[in-house]
Amino acid sequence: MPELPEVETIRRGLEKYLPGRRIAQVEVRLPKLLRNCDPQTLNEDLQGKEFLQVRRVGKILILDCEDWSLLVRLGMTGQLTFRDLHLPDQNSFTTHAITGLQRAQGQFSPDKHTHIIIRCQDETEVLYRDIRQFGKWYLYSTQDLPQAPELQALGPDPFQPSYTLAYLSAQLAKSRRPIKVVLMDQGVVCGLGNIYADEALFIAAIAPQRAANSLNSEEVGRLYQAILQVLRQGIANRGTTFSDYRDADGLRGGNAHYLQVYGRAGQPCYRCGAILQKMTLGGRTTAWCPHCQH
């Protein structure tokens, strides 16, 4: 489940490779992933265009090209990897053991889950692989991009100046919803998903079911900082891989080892030893420590 740290790690990887490369062809094998255009239009509009830069807002990736931008939501299992066809194909052996090992080490080859291929003119390509097909792609002209509904709907990204303590405090004061649910609302703050919301609440020592407007200013202050802390740590560790997440080079992230509560219900709290509990909030499994979080 790529959240902000995972998407940022992919962004940094693609930023190494894409700027300056020119698109030769875009092959879309699963047209339903394109939410505002069809495969033919996409290919015609992007053919011959150069990649300019790769940006990120919350969990959304933006591939800026000449005249156009591709807006990509990775959903649950989306993977964007870069591949240089001049290098030996590390997946040329196809036994399961070898495939699994080499996937863990690097490049993908297209398989039945590879739904979009952006081929560049210099024999390199970007592969989009998405097992559960929850991802969504949008094409916008450079002019229309800032008004894209997918961007307009987002609250501040925690690494943008508009994410301030005053803003978060005001947003939380407006809602009686559980704080965990509010943190995952992309219209309040964008980039947090199930993993980092649980982690931030643990760091801030706040119980996830608390009404957002019940937090006092001290708690909001802790939460404001905890959000930045868990996201920075996630980025520093190149994202959290449980199963599907990979970076632009096909590599796993290293942050799973550092998680305090996510996925640990039933196990002892690292801080106090109490058994971590599980509950459902906003339809999502939530893990928390009833002794440390109040």
Added chain:
DNA sequence: CCTTATGCCTGAATGC
């Protein structure tokens, strides 16, 4: 305003 349910999907894990 709010919450809950549903659909979209596949693969891993579980139960028999």
Added chain:
DNA sequence: TGCATTCAGGCATAAG
């Protein structure tokens, strides 16, 4: 290397 069920969840949408 069986077969059916459950679970995982980001997000849009509908219903209560």
